[in-house]
Amino acid sequence: MQSDKTDNLEGKIAIIGMACRLPGAKNINEYWQNLVNGIESITTFTDEELIGAGVDPTVFKQPNYIRNRGIINGAEFFDAEFFGFTPREAELMDPQQRIFLECAWHALEDAGCDPYTAKEHIGVFGGTGTPLHLVSTMGNSWVRKNASGASIVTSNDKDYVTTRVSYKLNLTGPSVNVQCACSTSMVAVVMGINSLMNYQSDMILAGGATIEIPERHGYLYQAGGMESADGHCHTFDKEANGTVFSRGCGVLVLKRLEDAIRDQNNIYAVILGGAINNDGNKKAGFTAPSVGGQVEVITEALALSQISADTITYVEAHGTATPIGDPIEVTSLSESFRRYSDRKQYCAIGSVKTNIGHTDIASGAASMIKTALCLKNRQIPASLNFHETNPKIDFPNSPFFVNTALRDWHSGNGSPLRALVNSSGVGGTNACVILEEPPAFKMEANDLPCDLLLVSGRSPEAVIAAQKEIKSFIESNPDIDPHDIAYTSRHGRHHFLNRAAIPFTNRTQLISLLGTKTSNALKSAGNRPVVFMFPGQGNQYINMGLSLYKAHDVFRKTMDECALILKEELGFDIRTVLFPTAVDEKTAAQKINETYITQPALFMVSYAQAQLLISLGIKPDMLIGHSVGEYVAATISGVFSLEDAYVGFRVGYVSSYLVAQLLQNVGPSNA
Numbered sequence: 001m002q003s004d005k006t007d008n009l010e011g012k013i014a015i016i017g018m019a020c021r022l023p024g025a026k027n028i029n030e031y032w033q034n035l036v037n038g039i040e041s042i043t044t045f046t047d048e049e050l051i052g053a054g055v056d057p058t059v060f061k062q063p064n065y066i067r068n069r070g071i072i073n074g075a076e077f078f079d080a081e082f083f084g085f086t087p088r089e090a091e092l093m094d095p096q097q098r099i100f101l102e103c104a105w106h107a108l109e110d111a112g113c114d115p116y117t118a119k120e121h122i123g124v125f126g127g128t129g130t131p132l133h134l135v136s137t138m139g140n141s142w143v144r145k146n147a148s149g150a151s152i153v154t155s156n157d158k159d160y161v162t163t164r165v166s167y168k169l170n171l172t173g174p175s176v177n178v179q180c181a182c183s184t185s186m187v188a189v190v191m192g193i194n195s196l197m198n199y200q201s202d203m204i205l206a207g208g209a210t211i212e213i214p215e216r217h218g219y220l221y222q223a224g225g226m227e228s229a230d231g232h233c234h235t236f237d238k239e240a241n242g243t244v245f246s247r248g249c250g251v252l253v254l255k256r257l258e259d260a261i262r263d264q265n266n267i268y269a270v271i272l273g274g275a276i277n278n279d280g281n282k283k284a285g286f287t288a289p290s291v292g293g294q295v296e297v298i299t300e301a302l303a304l305s306q307i308s309a310d311t312i313t314y315v316e317a318h319g320t321a322t323p324i325g326d327p328i329e330v331t332s333l334s335e336s337f338r339r340y341s342d343r344k345q346y347c348a349i350g351s352v353k354t355n356i357g358h359t360d361i362a363s364g365a366a367s368m369i370k371t372a373l374c375l376k377n378r379q380i381p382a383s384l385n386f387h388e389t390n391p392k393i394d395f396p397n398s399p400f401f402v403n404t405a406l407r408d409w410h411s412g413n414g415s416p417l418r419a420l421v422n423s424s425g426v427g428g429t430n431a432c433v434i435l436e437e438p439p440a441f442k443m444e445a446n447d448l449p450c451d452l453l454l455v456s457g458r459s460p461e462a463v464i465a466a467q468k469e470i471k472s473f474i475e476s477n478p479d480i481d482p483h484d485i486a487y488t489s490r491h492g493r494h495h496f497l498n499r500a501a502i503p504f505t506n507r508t509q510l511i512s513l514l515g516t517k518t519s520n521a522l523k524s525a526g527n528r529p530v531v532f533m534f535p536g537q538g539n540q541y542i543n544m545g546l547s548l549y550k551a552h553d554v555f556r557k558t559m560d561e562c563a564l565i566l567k568e569e570l571g572f573d574i575r576t577v578l579f580p581t582a583v584d585e586k587t588a589a590q591k592i593n594e595t596y597i598t599q600p601a602l603f604m605v606s607y608a609q610a611q612l613l614i615s616l617g618i619k620p621d622m623l624i625g626h627s628v629g630e631y632v633a634a635t636i637s638g639v640f641s642l643e644d645a646y647v648g649f650r651v652g653y654v655s656s657y658l659v660a661q662l663l664q665n666v667g668p669s670n671a
Contacts, residue, residue: 009256009257009261011197012256012258012271012272012436013193013254013255013256013270014255014257014259014265014268014269014270015253015267015270016111016112016253016254016265016266016267017109017111017112017266018250018253019103019105019106019107020103020249020251020366021099021102021209021248021249022041022070022072022248022249022250022356022359022362023071023248023356023359024039024041024070024356025041026074027106028373029473031369031370032373032377035355035381038355038381038382040232040355041070041355042068042069042070042232042244042246042357043069043070043071043073044068044231045068045069045216045218050067052216053216054214054217064220065218065219065220066218066221066227066228066229066231067218067231068230068232068244069231069244069357070246070247070248072211072215075095075211075213075215075247078090078098082458083168089151089155092143092151092155093155093156094128094155094156095133095211096131096133096210097155097156097160097161097209099209099249100126100207100208100209101165101168103250104205105169107205107207108122109492110253111253111265111266112488112492113203114492114494115169115171115494117494118203120201120202122169122171123171123192123195123203123205124163124166124171124173124175124205125174125191125192125195125205126161126205126207126251127177127179127184127208128158128161128211128361129210129211129360131156134157137155158177159177160177161177161209162175162176162177163175171205173195173201173203174200174201176191178208180429181360181361181429182318182358182361182363182364183276183431184425185208185361185363186363186364186365186368186421186432187276187423187425187429188206188208189206189274189364189365189368189431190275190276190431190433191276192205192254193254193273193274193433196254196256202255203254204253204255206251206252207251207365208249209248209250209361210247210248210249210359210361210362211247211248212247221242225242226245227243227245228241228243228244229241229242232385233319233321233351233353233357234321235317235320235326235350235353236319236326236349236351236389236393236395237321237385237386237387237389238389238390238391239387240321240322240323240326241322242322243358244357244358246356246358246359246360247359248359248366249365250366250368251365252372254271267439268372268373268375268376268438269436269437269438270435270437270438270439271433271435271436272305272307272434273303273304273305273306273433273434274432274434275298275301275304276297276429276432277293277429277430278293278428278429279292279293279294279430280293280428283428286427287426288324289324289328289329289424289428290328290428291331294328294332294333294424294432295335297430297431297432298332298333298422299336299339301432301433301434302340302420302434305434307434308340309336309337309340310337310340310341311416312337312419313347313411313412313418314347314348314349314350314403314409314417314420315333315347315348315349315419315420315421315422316350316367316421316422318363318423318424319350319351321354323390326393327393330393333400333422334394334400337399343399344396344398344399345396345398345399345400345401346399348403349383349400349401349402350380350381351367352367354386364423364431367421367423368421368433371435374419375409375436375437375438378408378410379406380403380406381403382404382405389402416436417437418436418437419434419435420433420435421434449551450503450551451482451504452486452616453482453485453486453502453503453504453510453514454486454490454493454495454500454501454502455467455499456493456495456500457498458497460498462496463498463499463500464515467514468515470514471514473485474507475511482504482507486504490617530618530619530621530622531620531623532620532622532623532633532636533625533629534606534610534625534626534628534629534632535625535627536626536627536629536630537595537598537602537628540592540598540602541589541592542577542585542588543580544578545578545605545609546579548609548612552612554608555611558604558608558612561642562604562642563604566600570596574597574600577591577601599627599628602629603645606625606628606629606632607635607636607642610636623636
């Protein structure tokens with residue numbers, strides 16, 4: 001693919017991968033579908049579920065007990081074997097750390113990055129909520145007797161969230177735990193941006209998690225508190241009386257835009273700039289938000305992005321749905337935007353908290369993922385539970401209107417689609433990020449007659465499950481090029497021991513083969529080496545490699561490069577002999593057997609085949625060749641350059657020619 005806009009890339013960051021475990025969604029595709037369909041993913045717990053979670057009936061039967069919360073449904077499950085943990089180690093570990101690690105892995109996979117082979121310095125910035133698991137762990141007498149204090153602490157304390165990810169995934173960039181309450185994962189994003197801009201990192205994982213076990217329990221509503229009286233978030237509405245603290249995790253992968261374009265990464269959105277600050281003490285109390293602090297951080301983010309607020313047409317608000325917090329946030333946004341424009345109600349505003357509740361540490365990541373998907377899909381989902389404006393908010397005279405229905409997103413002024421994501425935390429740490437739609441790409445036509453999808457996993461069952469997921473994804477995304485998926489499977493995935501290889505010619509065939517008995521015939525690859533063997537003289541014929549030349553760009557370009565080098569040496573284009581016209585076939589069939597043509601022709605075809613296999617992810621551990629094949633092996637291994645290789649075997653065949661002439665003239669015995 002090629003970008004239509006590759007200028008002015010400096011200072012911009014690409015979002016190239018995302019993963020989440022959020023209420024109602026175990027991945028970003030489910031998350032987006034829920035948003036588009038206007039689904040409120042808040043669970044209302046039954047008596048049986050509450051009792052099963054250990055909630056005392058005398059508590060949940062109180063009239064002010066709210067049995068609602070957004071949960072990820074399955075927080076207790078973890079693939080310990082996948083990450084090399086024993087069952088006991090996994091049981092000891094805080095579920096927040098477990099799920100953050102899983103999302104980090106999935107985000108890197110979404111970015112097409114195999115962390116075990118990546119050469120980039122990949123950093124990690126993120127945090128988790130209160131380690132309640134530590135409390136229950138320390139209260140278990142068996143654990144205290146059989147686990148060391150150090151193992152208990154490192155498995156649960158917040159200090160070890162990101163460093164565990166770096167250790168398990170072999171990431172060598174900065175690994176920093178971020179903790180500033182509700183704004184944690186947004187602050188992690190901004191810190192990641194700064195690390196990329198300072199070239200301390202080449203790629204960043206940023207996000208956060210708030211998870212607890214058991215999941216199914218509500219809360220006691222208290223008038224004047226932070227939590228909602230009815231278990232729903234009524235952001236910006238006159239019924240707003242508090243938030244619903246939900247559970248979830250979100251992780252994003254960031255990369256400098258110029259590098260992402262160079263590496264042909266999938267780009268969800270572009271970050272133009274971000275800022276963080278703190279309110280200080282000029283506010284009503286420690287837990288209260290501040291107009292001044294939010295105005296400052298929003299203004300700074302806009303300044304760093306070098307754009308006018310007049311070009312922003314969507315704001316993903318923090319939107320806690322509190323009667324004081326919402327008016328302060330809208331006032332802050334309005335004051336910041338008014339420095340650029342007097343226009344009224346030109347910018348949509350909404351909050352994902354109306355869909356999933358307030359996911360605490362993960363809330364900023366949830367907002368970033370939502371907004372990036374909005375930009376990628378050019379749609380803005382509805383902000384739910386809004387019927388009548390909070391009387392303290394003056395929307396008619398502000399730049400904003402609450403987006404209450406799914407809408408197609410158009411800038412209307414010729415500018416790229418742009419959005420602002422706002423976040424604040426108890427204690428006063430604010431964060432703001434400006435996003436822009438991804439650059440437009442011209443997709444190069446893929447005319448491969450056949451392709452190969454590689455699927456691997458730690459177990460045969462994992463490979464079968466992965467095939468089913470790929471099949472479902474292709475079926476639900478008809479515009480996705482299956483060749484792109486195949487390419488990513490070879491170059492952007494870690495290859496585990498249990499593998500399946502699925503050759504296909506088109507989308508329909510791939511769907512039919514995925515999950516069939518043939519594709520499920522799994523074999524453990526072990527550590528068996530790959531050997532490339534190259535033939536010598538005697539295997540030549542006209543049109544050898546012609547089908548590959550027509551079908552594969554890598555093979556064709558390599559052959560063309562070799563022909564260009566040889567043209568100066570031979571005085572003609574060797575491809576006219578290799579791939580003759582029908583009229584010249586008889587003559588070419590004789591010429592191909594002349595040593596001075598045979599050897600370079602064999603070299604070209606063997607060398608181009610090797611380059612094609614390498615481009616498909618099949619890399620040799622060993623190389624062997626006969627005659628001119630030895631030169632191919634030496635060139636592939638790096639002993640020779642391509643030009644030097646031709647010099648080498650040219651000397652060889654000239655010597656052979658001279659010996660042959662000597663034998664002909666003086667006889668074998670005299671020679």
